[in-house]
Amino acid sequence: MRQKIRKGMLAYSAVLFPITFIFLSPYIIIVSARMGVISGSGVMFAFLFLSSIVGSRLYCGWLCPGGAVQDMAGYANSRPWFGRFKIRSKYIIWGIWFSVVVFLWIKNGPLEVHFFKMFNGGLAGLLVYAGVASIIYFFSLVTGKRGMCHSICWMAPFMVIGEKTADLLHIPRFRLKADSNACISCGQCDKKCPMSIGVQEMVRKGNMDHTECIACLECVDSCPKKVIRFGVGRQQKKNS
Numbered sequence: 239m240r241q242k243i244r245k246g247m248l249a250y251s252a253v254l255f256p257i258t259f260i261f262l263s264p265y266i267i268i269v270s271a272r273m274g275v276i277s278g279s280g281v282m283f284a285f286l287f288l289s290s291i292v293g294s295r296l297y298c299g300w301l302c303p304g305g306a307v308q309d310m311a312g313y314a315n316s317r318p319w320f321g322r323f324k325i326r327s328k329y330i331i332w333g334i335w336f337s338v339v340v341f342l343w344i345k346n347g348p349l350e351v352h353f354f355k356m357f358n359g360g361l362a363g364l365l366v367y368a369g370v371a372s373i374i375y376f377f378s379l380v381t382g383k384r385g386m387c388h389s390i391c392w393m394a395p396f397m398v399i400g401e402k403t404a405d406l407l408h409i410p411r412f413r414l415k416a417d418s419n420a421c422i423s424c425g426q427c428d429k430k431c432p433m434s435i436g437v438q439e440m441v442r443k444g445n446m447d448h449t450e451c452i453a454c455l456e457c458v459d460s461c462p463k464k465v466i467r468f469g470v471g472r473q474q475k476k477n478s
């Protein structure tokens with residue numbers, strides 16, 4: 239039932255994506271910063287960072303329309319994505335992009351917040367939406383399960399930094415827990431994980447923290463022995 243609700247929420251976020259993509263755009267934040275404006279996407283990225291301090295990456299697993307589009311591509315290609323620079327590339331892209339944004343904010347300050355900046359719809363807006371959604375879809379279709387989350391997503395680093403901040407400050411946040419003694423090594427958790435994480439190995443090691451985990455709870459719901467649980471707590475061991 240929980241996974242039906244989650245997938246229903248993701249599907250609805252995909253329905254709203256033609257409207258909401260403007261508030262998740264890595265481009266509009268740059269155009270706005272050149273005008274001395276913090277756009278809706280700037281506000282949204284700040285919200286994602288702050289929410290992840292307690293909620294980890296729940297947004298990615300339950301609400302992200304880009305994730306929903308990738309899950310659709312997953313029906314055609316459900317292989318795990320094992321690219322060589324699969325995760326590192328995301329942080330390189332984010333580092334360059336966000337440095338440019340911060341530079342423009344500093345250069346063009348004082349800043350004003352305009353949440354609906356460039357929210358004007360029309361044919362041009364629809365074409366941009368179609369382009370963005372197509373890139374997300376086809377990238378994951380070619381690479382494999384949630385390939386864009388792993389390699390390109392400009393939002394995930396905000397949340398990973400939020401998680402790390404929480405752990406550094408010993409703030410309790412959403413995380414998985416496991417009783418390794420009860421595991422029968424059936425591999426269901428590995429098979430179901432949309433982020434292709436080696437969940438079984440994490441259970442074996444007794445460390446369920448992973449920066450790529452999107453808190454979807456597929457591993458929790460698929461485990462026949464109820465080995466994996468979730469809750470809010472402080473970091474027990476060093477993160478992966």
Ligand code: SF4
Pocket residue numbers: 430431432433434435437450451452453454455456457458
């Ligand atoms: S480890 Fe579990 S909760 Fe995290 S992404 Fe994989 S299946 Fe989802």
Ligand code: SF4
Pocket residue numbers: 420421422423424425426427428437438441460461462463464465466
């Ligand atoms: S699904 Fe549960 S029992 Fe099976 S390998 Fe994963 S943790 Fe172990």
